Amino acid sequence: MIDVRVHSSRHLETKITYPISEHTSYDRDVNYYIFTPAQLHVSAGFISDEAMLRKFQAHARYSSPEITLDELLDKGNRTSPLVLLESYTQQRVERSGDVADTIFMHELQTLSNSFRHESGIILSECRELAKENKLDELRGLLQDWYKETGYAMERFRALLKMMRVHYPTGNRMVTAFEWADEAISLVVESTSLEMYLSLEPLFGELQESAYNLLRHSRAELGYRREQKYESVVSKGNRYSTEAVAYRSGVLKKWTQSVLYLTPVHSKAPQRVAGVLAGTAAAIAMTFATLAAIFAETFFLKNSMQWALLVILAYVFKDRIKEGLRALFSRVVPRLLADQISSFISPRTGKRLSRTKVVIHIKKASDMPPEIQD
Structure with missing residues (x-):
């Protein structure tokens, strides 16, 4: 059961109680669908996933001790x-x-x-x-x-x-x-x-x-x-x-x-994103290098043909890098998450739970039919 509390026009809290298993771990998936008026312009074209992520915070705490x-x-x-x-x-x-x-x-x-x-x-x-x-x-x-x-x-x-x-x-x-x-x-x-x-x-x-x-x-x-x-x-x-x-x-x-449990935010999403961004830059640079070698081989250096080919290679290199970075940025949340946090017991220092947050900014028409209804 989800307890929803409206603290103000800008502050909404949802509260879920999870039992702590003594022997085995388990997973729970919770999907939130937040609809906003079109006048607010909350769309992928106006706000990034990173900016939207900063508006959400996950906290974990023990339930109050139940002792008569x-x-x-x-x-x-x-x-x-x-x-x-x-x-x-x-x-x-x-x-x-x-x-x-x-x-x-x-x-x-x-x-x-x-x-x-x-x-x-x-x-x-x-x-x-x-x-x-x-x-x-x-x-x-x-x-x-x-x-x-x-x-x-x-x-x-x-x-x-x-x-x-x-x-x-x-x-x-x-x-x-x-x-x-x-x-x-x-x-x-x-x-x-x-x-x-x-x-x-x-x-x-x-x-x-x-x-x-x-x-x-x-x-x-x-x-x-x-x-x-x-x-x-x-x-x-x-x-x-x-x-x-x-x-x-x-x-x-x-x-x-x-x-309250102590949150520890994982840097894995940022590290993977950095590696993929570097990979995108390497692929783009490989294309530019091969284009430069091709120009040096078949055209006279500093000629008009050589210059045009180098310029086009630079343009495509930049577009390839940005396109791959955009592609990889959509892949990372599927591989890991936009944000990963572990919650540590302040007394024992043991990790009790972990949360993964994935944000998708989509149009209302792209929502599943059961959600639209």
């Missing part, structure tokens, strides 16, 4: 980022292990992403239960939300306290823990508030649950104010709301940066 709050809190779950952080922090404080700072960063970002993803799922479930008026299930869901998020935050903030004792203020590890703490706090606050608003038609039946949600949300706001985090609206500052929105965006971008 129960799995996150399970101390026996060795894949839980919270459990891993507890183990790494203990090793760092006791100096019993050498865990790299980048590993800490990745787990902090993964923990924040896990919270964000699971909070979105729970919020959707809350809205569905409220719409269907399933009060008992809704009470249980909300009770688990207070309990599990509160316990998770308690355990994580104990780690933050340990790191603040172990490192001086301003240390990059302490800053990373604080950023993760602030990001998770924002998620818990906003999700609790959204849940509270979704219960508005049921306030009479779920008054206590609604009150607990509001208290939970305000507790996180008060905590961030106490910690002097930037994501708090201050009184008397009319720009603080925009500053909080900006801060929230920065934290979200930081936490999700661990999901």
Whole structure:
């Protein structure tokens, strides 16, 4: 399934989810047909494939970690980022292990992403239960939300306290823990508030649950104010709301940066194109050389016949070179692609996927019948 998102009149995004195979690789072909009005003059006569290629970008990222709050809190779950952080922090404080700072960063970002993803799922479930008026299930869901998020935050903030004792203020590890703490706090606050608003038609039946949600949300706001985090609206500052929105965006971008794969663009298409262009020049020069030898053999040097033959040879040499270059430029994408990119995992350094982009600029009448219909 392709998710199409229109960000603006000049920015269109398509999103496709591919599973990562554990044992075998596989290929997927995706064809995009983009039609433009004739007034824009987007045709092969006005724009080259290279210029059109610069208007497209391919990115790859991991999906958000799908881990429930129960799995996150399970101390026996060795894949839980919270459990891993507890183990790494203990090793760092006791100096019993050498865990790299980048590993800490990745787990902090993964923990924040896990919270964000699971909070979105729970919020959707809350809205569905409220719409269907399933009060008992809704009470249980909300009770688990207070309990599990509160316990998770308690355990994580104990780690933050340990790191603040172990490192001086301003240390990059302490800053990373604080950023993760602030990001998770924002998620818990906003999700609790959204849940509270979704219960508005049921306030009479779920008054206590609604009150607990509001208290939970305000507790996180008060905590961030106490910690002097930037994501708090201050009184008397009319720009603080925009500053909080900006801060929230920065934290979200930081936490999700661990999901993005590093693109490495292959130079193979350019190298093959260079070799073929050189081949075209060599063929053209061969023709010109043979023509010059022929002129030297059968005509007197510097005579009118000799000069005309050399001039014609030069003209044909230039046309042969340009014609072959145009031919080869159409052949290269068929052999390779206009652009080849590999995507590398930032943590393991392994290549996870590769994309090949081929662009054809054609008339609408040249499209396959099923596309025209």
